[in-house]
Amino acid sequence: MNKFIRTISLVLALVQAATSVAQVNVSGQSMKSEKNYIPTGIPIMMIAPDAVSSGMGDVGVATLPDCYSAHFNNAKYAFIDGDLGLSLTYTPWLRKLQVYDMNLLYLGGFKRLNNRSTVAATLTYFSLGDLVNTDADGNKIGTMMPNEFAIDVTYAMKLDDHLSLGATGRFLTSDLTNGQDVSNPAGVTTTHPGRSLAADIGLYYTTAIDKQQEIAAGLHISNLGAKLSYSDDDNDKEFLPANLRIGGRYSNIIDEYNRVNVMLDFNKLLVPSRPIPFDPVRYNSIGVVEGALLSFADAPGGFTEELQEVQVSFGAEYWYADIFALRAGYFFEHENKGGRQYLTLGAGVRYNIYKFDFSYLVPTTLIGNNPLTNTIRISLTAVFDTPKK
Secondary structure (H helix, E strand, O other): OOHHHHHHHHHHHHHHOOOOOOOEOOOOOEOOOOOOOOOOOOHHHHOOOOOOHHHHOOOOOOOOOOOOHHHHOHHHHHHOOOOEEEEEEEEEOOHHHOOOOOEEEEEEEEEEOOOOEEEEEEEEEEEOOOEEEEOOOOOEEEEEOOEEEEEEEEEEEEOOOOEEEEEEEEEEEEEOOOOOOEEEOOEEEOOOOEEEEEEEEEEEEEEEOOOOEEEEEEEEEEEEEOOEOOOOOOOOOEOOOOEEEEEEEEEEEOOOOEEEEEEEEEEEEOOOOOOOOOOHHHHHOOOHHHHHHHOOOOOOOOHHHHHHOEEEEEEEEEEEOOOEEEEEEEEEOOHHHOOOEEEEEEEEEEEOOEEEEEEEEEEOOOOOOOOOOOOEEEEEEEEEOOOOO
C-alpha cells in the first residue's frame, strides 16, 4: 500500500482508536514492544452508531432490543417490540481537532414478519471530508472525498420463547482515493475502492426472574469476511474488524414509574496480532478464518497480552414512566491495545411513537489533545405498532 493510502488509513485508525498510544514504524515493528495495536480496514464498523448504547459505554449485546440491534446483536430483533421501526443517527466526528467535515451517518429499519421472525436493514456512511492529493513535488493533482459505507440485511427468528438467532449479510466499501493514481517511491500506483462481503451471527437469550426482574445474555460475531485491498497488490490486504462480543443485562421494574437496566459487555477483535518483529509476508498469508482462530493465542506477549486485547464496556440506564431516560457508562481498552478509556453520559425522551436520544463522551485518559473529547451522537427513532382489530 502506498504512502498516501497509509496516511488516510492513519486517519481511519485515529477514528477507531483516537487515544491510541500504540505506534508502528514503517517496517511494521512496534516502537515499544509492549504496545501492539491491532490495525484493521474500515475501523468505523467498530464504532457504536447510536446515542443509546454510546450513552452507556458502548454496551449493546444484551441490551433491550431496538432499531440498532444489527450493530450489537442481530438476534435481538426477534424480541423487538413493534411492527415497524425506523432510526437515524448523526455523529459529527473529531470536532475537538477542528475537523468540521468528518461525519458518521447511520440509517436503520426493521419489519416484523410474524410473531417469531423479523427482518432489518441498515446503512452506515462515513465521510472523511475533502483531502488534497499532491505529487512528489507537492503540486496539487486532485481533490478527493474519501468515504466508507456498509449496507446490510438481517433476519432474526425465535428458536423458542427465550432464545433467538440472527444472521446478517453485509456489503462494505472503503473508497479512500476516488480511483486516482497515487505517487509513491516505487512509481505510481493505480488504486480502486476496497470492497468486501461480510457476515454476522448472533444469539440472544432472555428470561424473567419474576414479575419485576429480567436477565438477558448475548453473543455476537460480526464483520467476518474477505480482506480489503486498495490496489492490485495481493500482498497488501487488510483484515476487516471481525469482532466477538459477549455480555449480559439485568433489568428491574422497581415500580409503576421507575425501571433500571444494568449491562456489561466484553469485546475482542478476531484479527491476528502483529508479530514482533513484523513479518509482512507471513502476516499477509493468514486467511480470515485462520486469523480469527489464531487471535486467541498469537499475542507476542502471551496470555497476558491476550487479556489486554479484551475491551470492557459497562452501562446503566434509568427510565421514568417510560418517558424520560438517563444513561451512563464506561469503556475500557488497555493502553497497549489502543488506550481508549472514556466515560459516557446520555439521555432520552419518548413521546408517542417517537424517541429522541443524546449521548456525550468524556475521555478519562490524559493523552494530550484527545480527539474524542466532546463527541456527541444524536438519534431519532420511530416505532409503529400493528393496528389493533
